[in-house]
Amino acid sequence: MRFGPMETSGEPQKDEKLIELFHSFRDMFNFFCSNTTIHGSVRLVCSSRNRLKTAFWSLLFLATFGMLYWQFGLLFDQYWQYAVIVTVSVRSEPKMFPSITLCDMNPHRSQLVDQYLENLDEFAQENIYSLYKLNITRRQAGGPGGPAASPNSSLPFHLDRRIYLEELKEGNIHKVGFRLCNSTGGDCFYRNHSSGVAAIQEWYQFHFINIMAQLPHHNETSPIDHNGHFIFSCCYNGEACQKQDYEIFHHPLYGSCYTFNSRGMNDFWKAKRPGLTHGISLILKAEQNSYLPLLSTEAGVKVMIHAQNQVPFLEHQGFSIRPGTETTIGVREVSQGAGGAALGLSTADSTDDQSRECRRQRQRTWLRNSAA
Numbered sequence: 319m320r321f322g323p324m325e326t327s328g329e330p331q332k333d334e335k336l337i338e339l340f341h342s343f344r345d346m347f348n349f350f351c352s353n354t355t356i357h358g359s360v361r362l363v364c365s366s367r368n369r370l371k372t373a374f375w376s377l378l379f380l381a382t383f384g385m386l387y388w389q390f391g392l393l394f395d396q397y398w399q400y401a402v403i404v405t406v407s408v409r410s411e412p413k414m415f416p417s418i419t420l421c422d423m424n425p426h427r428s429q430l431v432d433q434y435l436e437n438l439d440e441f442a443q444e445n446i447y448s449l450y451k452l453n454i455t456r457r458q459a460g461g462p463g464g465p466a467a468s469p470n471s472s473l474p475f476h477l478d479r480r481i482y483l484e485e486l487k488e489g490n491i492h493k494v495g496f497r498l499c500n501s502t503g504g505d506c507f508y509r510n511h512s513s514g515v516a517a518i519q520e521w522y523q524f525h526f527i528n529i530m531a532q533l534p535h536h537n538e539t540s541p542i543d544h545n546g547h548f549i550f551s552c553c554y555n556g557e558a559c560q561k562q563d564y565e566i567f568h569h570p571l572y573g574s575c576y577t578f579n580s581r582g583m584n585d586f587w588k589a590k591r592p593g594l595t596h597g598i599s600l601i602l603k604a605e606q607n608s609y610l611p612l613l614s615t616e617a618g619v620k621v622m623i624h625a626q627n628q629v630p631f632l633e634h635q636g637f638s639i640r641p642g643t644e645t646t647i648g649v650r651e652v653s654q655g656a657g658g659a660a661l662g663l664s665t666a667d668s669t670d671d672q673s674r675e676c677r678r679q680r681q682r683t684w685l686r687n688s689a690a
Contacts, residue, residue, distance in 0.1 A: 415554075415587040416649060417579050418598065419630040421572035421620040422548050423638070424609055426530065434529050437477050442522055445483040449494065449514065478528075483521055486510045496521050548574060551601035554587070559598075563587075572620045572632050582626030594646065604641035617641055623649055 340346040447453055486493045486508065494517040495510030511517040552559035563586070564578045578598065579587040589596060606617045622636030630636070639645050 412588045412590050413651070414582050414626070415579055415589045415598070416623050416651070417577055417582070417626050417628065417630075419575055419577045419620075419622045419624065419632070419636070420548075420600070420602065421569055421575040421632060422602075422604065423616060423618055423620050424573040424605070425568075425570055426573075431529055434477070435526075438522070438525050438529065441477060441479065441482075441525075442518070445521070446518065449483055449485065477525070481521075481524070483517060493517075496524075548603055548605075549576060549600065550603050552598070553600075554598045555589070555596050557586075569632060575620075575630075575632070577630070580626065606641065621647070623647075 340349065443453070481496055481498065483494060483496055486495050488510075491512075493510040493512055494514045495508060496517070497506045497508045499506040509517075509520060511520070549564075552563075554563075559578070563584070564576045565580050567575050567577070569575050602619055604617055604619065609617055616638065618638050618640045620632055620636055620638055622630045622632055624630050624635070
């Protein structure tokens with residue numbers, strides 16, 4: 319047997335390579351059209367024999383591409399508007415009426431100190447006459463005049479006549495003032511002014527504050543003593559208010575205060591319908607003639623609307639109503655709650671909220687103890 323190389327044809331044999339590149343773009347295009355399985359691309363670019371089919375698929379491709387960008391545009395436009403979804407549900411059900419606190423803004427009543435102020439006015443007239451030989455009656459000074467009220471025997475006050483106005487000399491300068499000395503009279507403190515009017519005002523204010531400091535603690539808790547004093551008429555939902563429907567306490571700045579529906583336990587205060595006719599209607603007496611001019615800078619009614627079992631902080635909240643006018647107030651309740659850590663930085667059991675509530679609870683306890 320003989321072995322030898324096989325006979326080959328006349329065509330040259332090509333070696334296969336790992337990565338073969340096409341010699342031209344036409345070869346690559348023909349290879350793509352012959353081997354691809356994307357039917358859309360074949361009909362779009364490889365159907366040279368049917369130009370109508372190529373045109374149809376070209377229009378379909380452009381329309382689909384345009385709708386894609388149109389949807390992208392709508393999506394981004396909606397995103398940049400920062401739209402918020404708010405769900406509002408309207409329900410009609412009985413709601414407990416909020417607590418209302420009303421104050422007469424008169425912490426001290428002049429009836430308690432009328433007699434002592436009369437004595438102070440007479441003492442002031444004596445001092446003015448001794449200095450300037452000028453006799454001014456109370457009616458000339460702008461006071462009401464007439465007989466004074468009977469003195470209050472429960473007020474142990476004594477007008478110190480050792481503190482009087484006198485002329486003080488410092489060299490060639492004449493001043494008017496008064497002096498405050500200790501019990502032995504050896505150590506004295508002088509208050510003098512070049513103006514006699516300024517000296518009289520400061521001297522009068524000193525005695526006036528001394529009178530007011532002797533006033534006893536004004537504990538107004540009996541509703542019998544306040545019958546018709548401040549609340550002249552009260553009506554809620556067409557029915558008259560009862561005395562057990564409000565609580566009375568004394569505020570050091572705003573005087574006698576009345577809180578309606580403070581506990582929220584009586585079904586009488588459940589509001590079934592909205593509107594003015596189904597709310598509370600009050601006629602109040604401001605009694606401006608009983609205000610002390612040096613202590614009362616405003617007259618009217620202090621109003622605060624708050625939740626049940628909440629101590630009203632009238633210094634920081636509430637609003638004032640001037641006397642002699644009719645005022646209508648509309649109330650709308652808005653409740654807010656923390657959604658938890660998944661919806662933001664606030665949490666339902668936040669330690670800051672607990673600390674603030676703890677401080678408020680301590681303030682309420684302190685106010686209750688001081689008012690008792």
